[in-house]
Amino acid sequence: xxxxxxxTGIVIxxxxxxxxxxxxxxxxxxxxxxxxxxxxxxxxxxxGCKDIIKINQDIDIDMNxxxxxxxxxxxxxxxxxxxxxxxxxxxxEKLTNVLKCKNPRCITTTEQxxxxxxxxxxxxxxxxxxxYCETKANSK
Amino acid sequence: MRSLISILDLSVEELDELIGVANDxxxxxxxxxxxxxxxxxATLFFEPSTRTRLSFEAAMYELGGNVLSVxxxxxxxxxxxxxxxxxxxxxxxxxxxxxxxHSKEGAPLVASMNATxxxxxxxxxxxNHPTQTLADLLTIRREKGRLDNLTIGLCGDxxxxxxxxxxxxxxxxxxxxxxxxxSPEELKLPSYVKSIIKEKNxxxxxxxxxxxxxxxxxILYMTRVQRERFFNEExxxxxxxxxxxxxxxxxxxxxxxxxxxxxxxxxxISVAIDNDPRAAYFKQVLNGKxxxxxxxxxxxxxx
Numbered sequence: 001x002x003x004x005x006x007x008t009g010i011v012i013x014x015x016x017x018x019x020x021x022x023x024x025x026x027x028x029x030x031x032x033x034x035x036x037x038x039x040x041x042x043x044x045x046x047x048g049c050k051d052i053i054k055i056n057q058d059i060d061i062d063m064n065x066x067x068x069x070x071x072x073x074x075x076x077x078x079x080x081x082x083x084x085x086x087x088x089x090x091x092x093e094k095l096t097n098v099l100k101c102k103n104p105r106c107i108t109t110t111e112q113x114x115x116x117x118x119x120x121x122x123x124x125x126x127x128x129x130x131x132y133c134e135t136k137a138n139s140k
Numbered sequence: 141m142r143s144l145i146s147i148l149d150l151s152v153e154e155l156d157e158l159i160g161v162a163n164d165x166x167x168x169x170x171x172x173x174x175x176x177x178x179x180x181x182a183t184l185f186f187e188p189s190t191r192t193r194l195s196f197e198a199a200m201y202e203l204g205g206n207v208l209s210v211x212x213x214x215x216x217x218x219x220x221x222x223x224x225x226x227x228x229x230x231x232x233x234x235x236x237x238x239x240x241x242h243s244k245e246g247a248p249l250v251a252s253m254n255a256t257x258x259x260x261x262x263x264x265x266x267x268n269h270p271t272q273t274l275a276d277l278l279t280i281r282r283e284k285g286r287l288d289n290l291t292i293g294l295c296g297d298x299x300x301x302x303x304x305x306x307x308x309x310x311x312x313x314x315x316x317x318x319x320x321x322x323s324p325e326e327l328k329l330p331s332y333v334k335s336i337i338k339e340k341n342x343x344x345x346x347x348x349x350x351x352x353x354x355x356x357x358x359i360l361y362m363t364r365v366q367r368e369r370f371f372n373e374e375x376x377x378x379x380x381x382x383x384x385x386x387x388x389x390x391x392x393x394x395x396x397x398x399x400x401x402x403x404x405x406x407x408x409i410s411v412a413i414d415n416d417p418r419a420a421y422f423k424q425v426l427n428g429k430x431x432x433x434x435x436x437x438x439x440x441x442x443x
Contacts, residue, residue: 114250132245
């Protein structure tokens with residue numbers, strides 16, 4: 001299956017197979033007016049199977065949100081059809097407005113303007129807790 | 141400018157320092173009677189409380205300071221829809237330090253992020269109550285002479301009991317501590333608090349049998365099943381009388397057991413135990429005032 005290479009834009013590569021659509025939604029890629037290719041279950045020598053997202057425009061990617069969903073993904077920046085930068089994604093220490101606190105007693109339930117902030121409290125188990133009430137986020 | 145939101149905001153060394161100051165206040169009250177002259181404490185209590193608010197206010201008066209008080213969300217600007225952040229910014233213009241109780245978890249943290257003066261968490265929902273823990277630590281130190289090498293029984297509502305959670309966080313930092321967690325199945329310690337114990341490889345026992353656990357205990361910390369933490373009245377009624385401490389249950393207890401309770405009590409400790417020399421819960425109340433005095437002095441940097 002062929003998808004045209006992009007001139008200037010971003011490729012999110014090495015996405016764990018099955019997480020492509022979630023990342024597409026999380027990064028609000030449906031709101032872009034450029035062409036976006038979401039390739040699911042592409043074959044990969046390293047991973048066996050992977051998802052890939054190609055965005056034909058240079059946009060700011062929320063690396064924290066991406067890192068939370070899939071810390072193994074990589075970002076490739078392309079300008080004039082050439083790769084100018086590769087970035088690895090890591091599990092972020094802090095997530096702002098990526099997750100919502102589900103605790104009905106949390107201050108964020110009554111104060112709508114507060115950002116929903118989650119902090120990485122147990123990196124080995126990928127546990128995030130609400131900064132305000134310490135409620136655990138539903139794990140990915 | 142520092143605030144106290146969680147007991148873990150204080151290092152073990154700082155806890156020792158506060159306990160030292162509190163003991164000095166007990167021994168030399170006159171030395172501290174004017175130390176906060178000209179300073180104002182704002183007590184913002186958006187959830188019902190008698191003893192904690194009075195304790196803070198008594199503490200400030202005994203330090204020679206003054207108190208501005210708000211009680212109940214209904215009588216404050218919160219009823220008009222003011223945010224915690226705006227309240228904190230506003231009160232910062234009037235007072236030198238804030239003590240805040242709020243039913244919403246995290247509200248004092250939000251206040252501390254927006255205030256220009258120190259904020260003390262005086263209880264936020266079922267989350268944290270660090271000054272109760274300060275009272276507990278001073279009581280344990282004064283009654284047992286140490287904070288390490290103790291077997292601590294925690295009994296009652298371990299699920300919603302914020303005093304229990306904070307005490308575990310604080311005591312888990314001392315060596316030789318062992319926890320005995322006594323509760324009905326429905327009110328067991330939440331996993332995130334238990335993980336604190338597990339991570340530090342602290343020995344613990346989980347049981348529903350108070351009497352069987354009694355002989356091992358150096359400290360028995362009783363808690364009330366709190367009606368206000370339940371969404372369902374039926375669950376509250378079913379669980380409220382799970383553990384009632386009566387004199388006969390103390391037959392196998394150590395002679396130097398220290399019986400504690402954050403108060404208020406409903407019926408979980410029989411009044412017949414009040415005159416037992418092992419009952420320390422009213423001393424805890426007094427110790428709470430001294431620790432709040434020490435804390436106010438530290439946060440206002442008047443020592």
